[in-house]
Amino acid sequence: MFRSNIHTIGVMTSGGDSPGMNPGIRAVVRAGLANGLRVIGIEDGYEGLLNARFKELGARDVGGILQRGGTFLRTARSMEFKTPEGQRKAIRNLNNAGIDALVILGGDGSLTGGMALAAQGVPVVGIPASIDNDIFGTDMCIGVDTALNTIVDAINKLRDTASSHNRAFLVETMGRHCGYLAVQAGIITGAEMVVVPEFETPFEEVATAVDEAYKRGKLHCIIVVAEGAKLNATELAQKLEEMKLGFDTRVTVLGHVQRGGKPTAFDRFLATRFGVKAVEFLLSGQTGVMTGLDGREIVPVPLSQVVSRPRTLSEEYMKMARMLAR
Amino acid sequence: MFRSNIHTIGVMTSGGDSPGMNPGIRAVVRAGLANGLRVIGIEDGYEGLLNARFKELGARDVGGILQRGGTFLRTARSMEFKTPEGQRKAIRNLNNAGIDALVILGGDGSLTGGMALAAQGVPVVGIPASIDNDIFGTDMCIGVDTALNTIVDAINKLRDTASSHNRAFLVETMGRHCGYLAVQAGIITGAEMVVVPEFETPFEEVATAVDEAYKRGKLHCIIVVAEGAKLNATELAQKLEEMKLGFDTRVTVLGHVQRGGKPTAFDRFLATRFGVKAVEFLLSGQTGVMTGLDGREIVPVPLSQVVSRPRTLSEEYMKMARMLAR
């Protein structure tokens, strides 16, 4: 083992929050303690790193957080950290506090920051946390499963009212660049159509789907539209309404509720595994990497790969959504 | 007893749907059958009444609907029914089908329709169903409790992410003329401020609430805004954002999810009591009335009162919201 260098680790959350960050932090803390390390929580992400908002975390400090959404270390965006001066200040703060290594939970931007620190010699392991599931190198990010269950729950509710009124609902999910949530939600709620940023969907195709659902005698019609899709949900609704296809049309933007909520069993477990592995990676000298879910295994993925490659959306699942929506 | 005239009753849902309508229909059907009546379901509200979309309902037909949101008889709005010709057609359809009396679940507009039929001799009992709780003559309408729990659940989720980011959230609830949902939600989620149609709230008051929450060290700030409030949620957010009060500001419009969902225990029970009483009222010759919750009791309230008087919002609860939000 190669642990001699590392006695104290810092843990922080950065970027948009996602449910499961708390269980992730808990796992880092308890696995750290079990390995004889001190663990320091860094509050407010990179902003807190620049302002040395550090507090030591014991086993009790992370009791009772397993079931809480969000992140009790909070998170923030920092412009200053993107500058070389900011990064030098961050490293000095780490040194002053005796923090030998860093575990960072967050999305693409947060991991890019981690890579910058790693490039300057700080042992860093990233943990992918993003409800959009838009990070290269891992099958799943922390928070996706919870967000998906929240979306499914909302669509169930919309379906109740849609069926009572013969309505078509356009449901906007999160996903600025990535249609993962939208496609999955479409498949598992039996939506009539899914519109995502990655694939072009002509308006006519959407109109046809609505038209056919009506003719087939369906009492409702659900179209899931990712936030970043070219066809915007509100515009889509207007155009559909003008076509008078039989259904009244309504739009629901699910918004920030998708970020909250108690983490599901899946997210708690994934976050826990990531947290434990992150400590293992650091102690075995693997740095500049992210914990990635690769099938059954958690593997180290170089941060340089993570931040430079786009995650692609499975066309198979798009086809599956269409096939099952009859 | 005065039941000789009534052998067959019709039951319908009209206007906006609300969770609990299904248990209400079930109670009407089973209480009707228990009293030796035939029960006919009328689909699609007044539109279905005008088009004789009738189907007889047996005990089994309403099995398994207790836990379903919306209304399996569906609902629709009808312009034609508002005309004298429409109403005559409706009455003829009822006569043709041998329907002696009518139970109508719905909101203000639906009950106004019921009053018109009652005035023309049709025995009618209305059941108040509206998530807004905007109907005079009853402490609670069917659907309010479920909608409130949905709102509470959503605000809990928003609070998770708000706390993680130091954010103020403006949450728009339903309630075009009535702030009931907003005030109740405000009190029971500990919102910092509530804005409703019934009372004027100067913008400065909202800004002060946000400002003070920030200064007191709160990690988040929740403002609940009823749909029909003069200060619109989106505009409010813009103005608050410009004031740079410390919190980032976000808006979430909860929208139609508030109408859906499995009815809660409270709504199931209220709807069941209303349904049973509606049949009792019809059989004892009480017609042109609505089942109203008056404290512990279900009482008959003349439809003429119901539709002519506005429901007022308790100022006591507005004060309570303010007092507890510290």
Added chain:
Amino acid sequence: MFRSNIHTIGVMTSGGDSPGMNPGIRAVVRAGLANGLRVIGIEDGYEGLLNARFKELGARDVGGILQRGGTFLRTARSMEFKTPEGQRKAIRNLNNAGIDALVILGGDGSLTGGMALAAQGVPVVGIPASIDNDIFGTDMCIGVDTALNTIVDAINKLRDTASSHNRAFLVETMGRHCGYLAVQAGIITGAEMVVVPEFETPFEEVATAVDEAYKRGKLHCIIVVAEGAKLNATELAQKLEEMKLGFDTRVTVLGHVQRGGKPTAFDRFLATRFGVKAVEFLLSGQTGVMTGLDGREIVPVPLSQVVSRPRTLSEEYMKMARMLAR
């Protein structure tokens, strides 16, 4: 007003916990502060009172507890407090800490304790909290609505598996002396039969209900049995199984999950109203009373009445359960 005597109030929870106690405590604290009082939390119920486990509560101390089940002040049973010596010690502790009056949230036993203190001159207001709804003088106790929703949710789950297997399920709910939860749950889940402590149910009646459900072609059969019913759920199941009525028979004892969970909207609001009123009662010199929900109003009910009279179960609801279960 008569507030001059009271500057500091204590608040405690006692007996079995129930969801909604936390919102109740919060309301007492914030209403107390709003009225210029100091508020002291007493931990671990009467045991904590005897051991002076006191801590002052500020507005922030009750932030974030609205949505937590149980009671953050904890609760315990104390034998010592039932003795005159115990009560004298309790009163001395209150005096030493400068606590002028007491708000006690709990069930029958806890309120009996409160009455003893009141009889010895301590201004006391009780708040009824008990998931069983077994307290005289209030339409509803804190916790009942949440427990009922938990039961409904569990029965929904059991129904899924019961329908898949053609099974009869005997579901034991809490309620040692009181069948309230069982009857309500029976009505709103459409159970085939309800068995409670207050009314004798011959075994034959249960067997007939199961038999008829099977013959009518129902895919499942749910019997709700209150914990304290003469016919015990497990014995009932055995006897039914021996009769080979067509359904396989299973028993589920819901147990302590009924006590937990986030308080529902209803329980939060009821607890909040009770808490605010309890402070009002104390400040207006009304003592030795319990806050009781009487229709729409919260009224003071003498503790002497509360603890000496049994709450009765509505026969009307028993009949309603039977009528609707066809």
Added chain:
Amino acid sequence: MFRSNIHTIGVMTSGGDSPGMNPGIRAVVRAGLANGLRVIGIEDGYEGLLNARFKELGARDVGGILQRGGTFLRTARSMEFKTPEGQRKAIRNLNNAGIDALVILGGDGSLTGGMALAAQGVPVVGIPASIDNDIFGTDMCIGVDTALNTIVDAINKLRDTASSHNRAFLVETMGRHCGYLAVQAGIITGAEMVVVPEFETPFEEVATAVDEAYKRGKLHCIIVVAEGAKLNATELAQKLEEMKLGFDTRVTVLGHVQRGGKPTAFDRFLATRFGVKAVEFLLSGQTGVMTGLDGREIVPVPLSQVVSRPRTLSEEYMKMARMLAR
């Protein structure tokens, strides 16, 4: 392609039900239809197969079942099918109905039945459905994720009341031979100890865990015990109670609620993928296999392997549970 032989497929559920079976059936039906096949639903598992309870399923017949727990085709156990005569009868029924191939959703016993049919020439694909996750050849079975979330939810509720009373709770989960649910639940709820059938746990170890939790000042203590563990939950509780370790001890047997409930997002998606692949396997001539989740992929696993090999429990996760429970 090799599809010429197969024009009509049967789909059935067998053994214990698990949430997600309905989405699985839906996927088989819609994927079948999309591939030009007729699909016949077989009711009541092997018993229905022996009694030719067949009904053709169209796209609309599986609308609205995505969110329902259990299986709308029902399930049953059949002794007769285990005999050679029974199996011959089953095959004759399939031939009479023109069913060319079979998709069977179920657990170990059901898949053994499927293997018997495959051995006699019936093209069969199995889909693993079992909340216990006790089937060899797949990372996950349908229903496990939903059951786990139900358990987590129940333990959250128990924790509320446990913390309020300083109690230790022994929670019995399903799992007669397999501790998967117990270990996972233990890790993700932060239980103090997990007891499973696969590993011996001396009583002293449990007692020590409880003792230490009390000494460390924890307000509650959760021990998750799998149904099939040598140390029975009720006995364990008694022995712990006798040791007077500080906590009161309570037992909760979660029971059949673990089988019910709306399938989670994960289970819906897994079931959907399995269903689509099952049809693909049949059409490409792969028979006598089960759809197995192998990392990211769905692969065909010979039924002969599935039913002859035991699934082992990861020791790594047992260690993880211990490490994190401090």
